[in-house]
Amino acid sequence: MKEEADLRQVLDETFLSLNRGLDEHRAVLQAEAVGTVAFVGQGIARVSGLVGAKSEELLSFASGVLGMAFNIDETEVGVILLDKGEKLVADSEVHPTGRVLDVPVGEALLGRVVDAMGRPRDDLGSIEGFERRPVEREAPPIMDRAPVTVPLQTGIKVIDALIPIGRGQRELILGDRQTGKTAIAVDTLIHQKEKGVIGIYCAIGKRGTAVAKVIATLKKHEAMDHCVIVVTTGDDPPGLQFIAPYAATAMAEYFMALGKDVLIVYDDLTEHARAYRQLSLLLRRPPGREAYPGDIFYIHSRLLERATHLCDEAGGGSLTALPILETEAQNIAAFIPTNLVSITDGQIYLSPDLFQKGQLPAVDVGKSVSRVGGKTQLPAYRAVAGDLRLSYSQFEELEAFSRFGTRLDEATRKTLDHGRRVREILKQPQYTAMPVPHQIAVLVAVNGGALDAVPIDRIGAVEKAIVQAVQDHLPEISARISGGEKLGEEDLSALLCEAEKAVNMHQARRSEEEVKDLSEEKI
Secondary structure, three states: OHHHHHHHHHHHHHHHHHHHHHHHHHHHHHHHOOEEEEEEOOOEEEEEOOOOOOOOEEEEEOOOOEEEEEEEOOOEEEEEEOOOOOOOOOOOEEEEEEEEOEEEEOHHHOOOEEOOOOOEOOOOOOOOOOEEEEOOOOOOOHHHEOOOOOEOOOOOHHHHHHOOOEOOOEOEEEEOOOOOHHHHHHHHHHHHHHOOEEEEEEEEEEOHHHHHHHHHHHHHOOOHHHEEEEEEEOOOOHHHHHHHHHHHHHHHHHHHHOOOEEEEEEEOHHHHHHHHHHHHHHOOOOEOHHHOEOOHHHHHHHHHOOOOEEOHHHOOOEEEEEEEEEOOOOOOOOHHHHHHHHHOOEEEEEOHHHHHOOOOOOEOOOOOEEOOHHHOOOHHHHHHHHHHHHHHHHHHHHHHHHOOOOOOOHHHHHHHHHHHHHHHHOOOOOOOOOOHHHHHHHHHHHHOOOOOOOOHHHHHHHHHHHHHHHHHHOHHHHHHHHOOOOOOHHHHHHHHHHHHHHHHHHHHHHHHHHHHHHHHHHO
């Protein structure tokens, strides 16, 4: 028995020694391996002669261009270029770097504009004092995740009340072009500057002027200091556009690991899918539906699965994702939209019809949903949101049917008049985020019928009067709403009473002004 054990030990040691020697030999071969460019295309290259190249390994071309190993075949490696490849020629050398693609992360990135490789794109000099993290990382395991229970306030009434978002949630923003998708995301980023939430804005294949406008807006509203802007424009190689959201997520995960709350905006994943389709077809991957490769669902799901709320043992941080998606002719049943709707925890749909009618933000409440948000809402919202959504849905149905008939009974006419005021109160200009107590006061007023006698064109002015009255006369209730306390019947009655007083005072003041104007006209 002893001899058998000794023999087994000798065999194990020999086996380990052989493995160690093979690993060292592989490392030497890889370090000495020099590939040769066999083909250069638009945004891709095919390289032969690279021994032991790893998937997603960073490769360096002789002309200074960087690339990432994407296809690992028997005879050649398909590479996506991360720089413009005009200088590349066939038979030029390619050297492996021995590391997977990574980006800089850290506090030094706050307030900066960088590309998908972490290189500065502003005029503020080089970035110092950072560490590096791989672009691709596994999503946190289930056991490290905690329920989404804390609200992410956007400051937008229709979203906070009817389609609430929680910290750690993935909420899709979709709609046709020019319907205000980016406007909602930018408003949300601006509103986080007082909430202690770090913002990451990732522009994928956008026009340079559009990105410059977003940056200027964040600076104007003093929100840039808590944001990182990751930029790839339409002029950048498709490889850079493809890695941009993953790079931005790696930067966001650094802050999440420190226990902080982070909001990331992907603007937009339609361009990301197109960039991936272009790269895949150039690298001769088989096309599928709409020419997208078969793993396009996995490409987006592995990105969005990294957004979560970590449990206390894992740090307690959160990463909230707001992916933006562009639809064509309101077709939300297309391939990419349906993919992302199934991946995310809800969607905010922006209707071009509402946009053209001036209903801004153009959120279609009927097609929008939050599969988490009700659990994250502050208790004060629950006292008003249910009735509000029900009355608004009834109004939309009645309004559609009322167009076919001219004679309406009194109850239907009242429902329509009330619904029009609900729709009007949900309007909100851009860059005018509304604190939670003010939202609750206005929603209680419209729910309680305090605005039913106010002409539609005066709703905006009356809303300001209600907000001012509640702020001046009910500071205790406002503080309790902000603190997350539940409102009782007495509190709701006090808010409604104060709103009615403000409406009556405004109406009386308005009547006096009209009488005065008439008198002056007669004179």
